[in-house]
Amino acid sequence: MAPAACLNFASMMGQGSSFLVTLSKPQQTPSGFSIRYNDEVLLVTRVWEDTPMDTWNREHPTRQVVYGSHVISVNGKRNIPEMIIALQESCNIRMEVARSLETELLDEMISRDRKMWNPLVEEVFNSLPERHCNCCKNTSCAVCLEDFDDEMVLQLPCKHAFHRDCISVWLLNRSTRCPLCNQVVDDSHWSWLGQRVTGCGSSAVYMALSWFVMV
Amino acid sequence: MARNRLNKEWKEVQRNPDPDILLELDGDSFEQWRAVINGPQESPYEGGRFQLKILCSASYPYAAPQVSFETKVFHPNVNFNTGELCVDILKTDWSPAWTLQYVCRAVVSLLRDPNADSPLNCDAGNLLRSGDLRGFNSMARMYTIEHAMS
Numbered sequence: 258m259a260p261a262a263c264l265n266f267a268s269m270m271g272q273g274s275s276f277l278v279t280l281s282k283p284q285q286t287p288s289g290f291s292i293r294y295n296d297e298v299l300l301v302t303r304v305w306e307d308t309p310m311d312t313w314n315r316e317h318p319t320r321q322v323v324y325g326s327h328v329i330s331v332n333g334k335r336n337i338p339e340m341i342i343a344l345q346e347s348c349n350i351r352m353e354v355a356r357s358l359e360t361e362l363l364d365e366m367i368s369r370d371r372k373m374w375n376p377l378v379e380e381v382f383n384s385l386p387e388r389h390c391n392c393c394k395n396t397s398c399a400v401c402l403e404d405f406d407d408e409m410v411l412q413l414p415c416k417h418a419f420h421r422d423c424i425s426v427w428l429l430n431r432s433t434r435c436p437l438c439n440q441v442v443d444d445s446h447w448s449w450l451g452q453r454v455t456g457c458g459s460s461a462v463y464m465a466l467s468w469f470v471m472v
Numbered sequence: 473m474a475r476n477r478l479n480k481e482w483k484e485v486q487r488n489p490d491p492d493i494l495l496e497l498d499g500d501s502f503e504q505w506r507a508v509i510n511g512p513q514e515s516p517y518e519g520g521r522f523q524l525k526i527l528c529s530a531s532y533p534y535a536a537p538q539v540s541f542e543t544k545v546f547h548p549n550v551n552f553n554t555g556e557l558c559v560d561i562l563k564t565d566w567s568p569a570w571t572l573q574y575v576c577r578a579v580v581s582l583l584r585d586p587n588a589d590s591p592l593n594c595d596a597g598n599l600l601r602s603g604d605l606r607g608f609n610s611m612a613r614m615y616t617i618e619h620a621m622s
Contacts, residue, residue: 399569400533401473402480423473426534427568436569 275329276320280350282309288350290322291471294337298362301326305471322354329353344472381442382428386412393418399437400424415440474532478502481571493576503528505537507576511620512584516612517545520620524579525555526572536566539575544619546612548586548597557582558592 280288289308293300301322304310314321330353331340344350390396390405394416397404400423410418411425417437424436433442479502485495491510498506505526511517523542529535539562541555549558561570561578570578591597599608 401477402484402571423568426473431534432567434567436567439567 275353275355278313278317278320278322278350278352278354280309280313280352282348282350284348288344288472292328292341292344294341294470296337299328299337299340300362301328320354322352327355329355341470341472345470379429382425385442387421388412388418390418395437398423400427413440413442415442474528474530475502477533478528478572481573484571485573490573490577492580493573495573495576498525505572506542507572509576509580509583511616512580515584516609517547517583517616517620520616522583522620524576526575528572533568533570536562536570537572537575538562539579544615545583546593546596546615547583548588548591548593548600549582551592552595556592558590 282288287305287308289305289310290301291303291305293302302324304314304322304324310322314323328340329335331343332347332349332351334340334343387409388411390408390410393405393410393412395418398410398420399417400419403420405418411421412418413424413435415435415438417435419436427436428442434440435442482497482502489495492512493510494508496506498504505528507524507526509522509524511520511522521543522545525540525542527538529538539557541550541557543555544552545555546552550556557579559578559582561567562575586596586600588597588600596608596611599605599611
């Protein structure tokens with residue numbers, strides 16, 4: 258075998274066998290996966306159903322992007338902020354992806370964030386809108402199981418609604434997710450808090466964070 | 473909260489019983505429940521009736537109920553001695569929108585689709601992981617006949 262080929266193979270193994278993923282999609286359509294990143298790595302945390310990414314996975318069973326997949330480059334860019342911009346804005350995405358051995362790192366990032374972000378920040382909870390129950394997706398409160406009765410209820414960004422007192426116990430003590438659809442109630446508080454933390458000049462805390470985006 | 477909500481669930485179970493799940497109160501309080509689930513068809517548990525003990529704390533439905541098998545069952549995700557079971561929705565993935573009846577349905581699904589990756593019963597898990605489906609099925613069947621069909 259030619260030395261060049263050997264070298265190439267070795268570098269591929271070093272990245273845990275990378276492969277190429279190409280997605281073409283209309284403007285403003287998300288690719289359909291969630292990523293988590295810090296200064297060093299960008300890892301996939303979830304692929305959403307019926308999205309361009311999901312379709313790719315079904316059509317390319319040997320090159321699937323799954324939980325823990327490591328995105329190495331996007332449209333030739335290897336720097337993480339540039340990769341994220343490309344993922345958010347480009348209609349033609351060419352990603353180099355490695356079947357990652359880093360799921361342990363990902364699990365650690367998530368559990369560390371859970372500790373930091375769970376429960377929901379009270380400011381975020383207080384910013385959730387109250388709506389008349391007729392405007393909401395569901396007609397009863399999934400926590401107490403009572404039907405809504407011509408009353409004001411608290412609506413989450415996913416449009417599911419609950420009695421304020423019922424959902425507050427869940428969101429402020431247990432989880433940041435909607436009990437019905439499991440959607441994270443508010444992603445924006447990640448960046449909001451991040452800014453606040455950097456504003457304080459506490460770089461150590463800032464460095465400990467990992468970030469979460471859907472693209 | 474727990475009491476009102478469980479009362480509501482109790483009424484709902486009586487109004488819309490699931491043919492494969494018998495769910496009833498165990499005692500006077502709403503804390504302790506008993507369920508009898510039918511082993512799923514085309515599984516080694518078919519024909520078996522498995523009793524579950526369900527405990528709801530005062531923090532229910534914000535905290536998941538504690539569920540364990542009272543009937544001996546050979547399954548990778550059930551501790552053979554204690555009956556403790558390992559299922560995501562009773563641990564990290566719990567949501568207050570789940571009800572006791574949903575939980576029982578999830579246990580029936582667990583019997584139908586064992587998950588060999590997080591075994592509480594290593595013997596059952598190893599049989600499945602090594603691909604010895606025949607061995608697993610005959611062990612599970614034997615214990616079903618012995619403990620769940622009498």
